Amino acid sequence: MAVYTDITDDELAAFLGDYDLGQAVAFKGIAEGVENSNFLLETTTGRFILTVYERRAKPEDLPYFLDLLTWLADHGYPSAKPIADRSGATLKTIRGKPAALVEFLPGLSARRPTVAHCREAGEGLAWLHLAGEGYPARRANDLGQPHWASLFSKHRKDAEGLKPGLAATIDKDLAELALAWPRGLPSGVIHADYFPDNVFFKPDGKFAAAIDFYFACDDAYAYDIAVTLNAWCFESDGSFNITAARALIAGYERRRPLSPAERDAIPILARGAAMRFFLTRLADWGSTPAGALVRPKDPLEYERKLAVHREGLSLFGAGA
């Protein structure tokens, strides 16, 4: 939940003056996205989401994200298409901050995903990977495996503060991940943050759309599946739901079958994906000032997922 920027009537009117979208008739801050401020904007011609980029998203990366959204929409993928102003620009400024207007997508996110949701989400993810093929811009995964050790070195104390002994455990994990990390898997544009909040379903439960592409980058497709398994297939008691995980992968394979190398890699990728979210939550935990408007997410949720993956997942075992 976050709305960091207040937009005045005059600022909104000036912003809309660059577009042919009519006048604003409703404008509401929405509790969606932690990194940016999002507003639901209704004009006399339609409904839109105005995103004001606040933190983490580097200004130089914004054209990559917006052009990707345009590419995906032009290739039939249901993501929010950026709206160009009269001069053709999608990246704009409001209140001195970068901002963009995208179409409003209807759809509900699944707050407690079922196995059926996981299957649909998996299919939507494969669709995304296929739709992104040929996108010409490149963005390295700046939260990928090569960056974890250096990220952790800044937050060892915070880890010890959460749980004594944790820093040594994470050091060992990082070493094992570095040794075992798979290379050469099929790669391309990945979402990298395909959490239940960022996926919409239709009333009949079918996949509707994906949003919030502000971690998108180039990496292994199977790593995106691993992030998704961690985000969708753990129960609130910390147990891993293997039925949901298999459904997610089966849904994925409706559109894009996995190679044997990808299947073999998923357990270690899932462990690495748990590490990535543990580390960024740890960093946010240590750096969020008291009294901030956003409560940081609990790093220990991902430390528990990491512990599950240390034991090794067996998704495709005999008799599975």
Place this chain on the structure above:
Amino acid sequence: MAVYTDITDDELAAFLGDYDLGQAVAFKGIAEGVENSNFLLETTTGRFILTVYERRAKPEDLPYFLDLLTWLADHGYPSAKPIADRSGATLKTIRGKPAALVEFLPGLSARRPTVAHCREAGEGLAWLHLAGEGYPARRANDLGQPHWASLFSKHRKDAEGLKPGLAATIDKDLAELALAWPRGLPSGVIHADYFPDNVFFKPDGKFAAAIDFYFACDDAYAYDIAVTLNAWCFESDGSFNITAARALIAGYERRRPLSPAERDAIPILARGAAMRFFLTRLADWGSTPAGALVRPKDPLEYERKLAVHREGLSLFGAGA
């Protein structure tokens, strides 16, 4: 900005099962209202706001508020009409909390009200006072003048903490307000929280609607004007904009002319209205835990307004 309650898909579906509104197609927490959680709900048949009552609003008061909203809508006033379920109930429960569904009202609030907005807002307030006539339920103003001294007695230390010497100044104010507080003014249903956030305008700048009636009560109509003057007519530098104030009252009188006694009372009522918001902000300031998701509003903003009103407003003076 506030969304305190997370609603799962199943909870939403069960809630909607009591209505004839079709299925949910979009559901977004909105950054509106500090006291309650608000969600924009779109179904296959229309758009609605779901309010989950969290704090301050006492459960026993909710029928007063919801019946008032129904009354106002039935009398042609543009406020959000509660939607009754199949059994005729407007006050419902979701996640064990009281909740209600109301129609979605389009309109933009004025983040920086102009003199023209003040005129329109004034007219909308008078319309509300007239539309509320005859509403049969009663609710005393539990934040009215008789309650201020006792409220302040609990927060004297917080006032001293904000500004040394402030507690004695407030004590003197409270004594003067108690002596001078006008009685017997025309009274009825007042909004009591008619801030710019709670008033919508059409694209042409005309008054569109008022929302958030959860402080509504019985009190003097002119006290509601006084609350409104404080909320709309101060500049960000702390100065009182007499032109905006006169426009607001002129707009009001388009619908409901003020009696001489009401005009004479407005300066002391405005001082009291500043005291009321100073005191509740002071109470929230002292009681908001570090790390809360909502940043309390600055009590000193209203202490500065109080200081302006100590000098006495002259709204209707000779040559005005």
